[in-house]
Amino acid sequence: MRGLWWANLITFGVLSGGAFILVSWHSALSVVVGGAIALINYRLLQRTVCRALLPKEKEGVLKKVLAKYYLRFLATAVVLFFLVRQGMVEPLGLLVGLSVVVLTIFAWGIRQALRLRKEAF
Numbered sequence: 001m002r003g004l005w006w007a008n009l010i011t012f013g014v015l016s017g018g019a020f021i022l023v024s025w026h027s028a029l030s031v032v033v034g035g036a037i038a039l040i041n042y043r044l045l046q047r048t049v050c051r052a053l054l055p056k057e058k059e060g061v062l063k064k065v066l067a068k069y070y071l072r073f074l075a076t077a078v079v080l081f082f083l084v085r086q087g088m089v090e091p092l093g094l095l096v097g098l099s100v101v102v103l104t105i106f107a108w109g110i111r112q113a114l115r116l117r118k119e120a121f
Contacts, residue, residue, distance in 0.1 A: 004108060005046075008039060011104045015096060023093070030089035034097020037076065042101045044072055 012035040019028035052065045083089045 004104065005043075007108060008042060008101055008104045011107075012036075012039060012097075012100045015100060015103075019093065019096070027090050027093040030091075030093025031097040033083065033089050034094040035100045036097070037079065038098045038100045041072060041076060045069070 016028070016032050016035060019031040023031075048065055048068050052061050055061045080094070084091055084094065
């Protein structure tokens with residue numbers, strides 16, 4: 001999973017750098033904010049899942065994972081609502097930034113599929 005984290009950082013860097021080159025400063029900053037939120041959520045989810053897979057206590061693990069997930073989801077929704085409502089970020093730039101992890105996992109999946117296809121033939 002370390003490789004996927006680095007791939008997320010590279011995708012974040014490419015999208016952020018491209019945004020600063022191609023669009024206005026405010027839009028580019030929106031991409032950076034969205035990417036940072038996505039990366040933080042990814043890292044927190046990764047930590048929660050790893051702890052759930054290797055629990056110290058066996059009972060109530062699923063409830064704790066789900067509770068943390070929904071609390072993080074709610075907190076993220078509140079932060080995003082506040083940022084957009086106050087005009088601190090542009091929605092489209094924010095959406096592009098939030099797509100960092102999705103794009104990375106999609107690219108990783110394609111890479112794995114091509115690798116498996118190559119091995120099959």
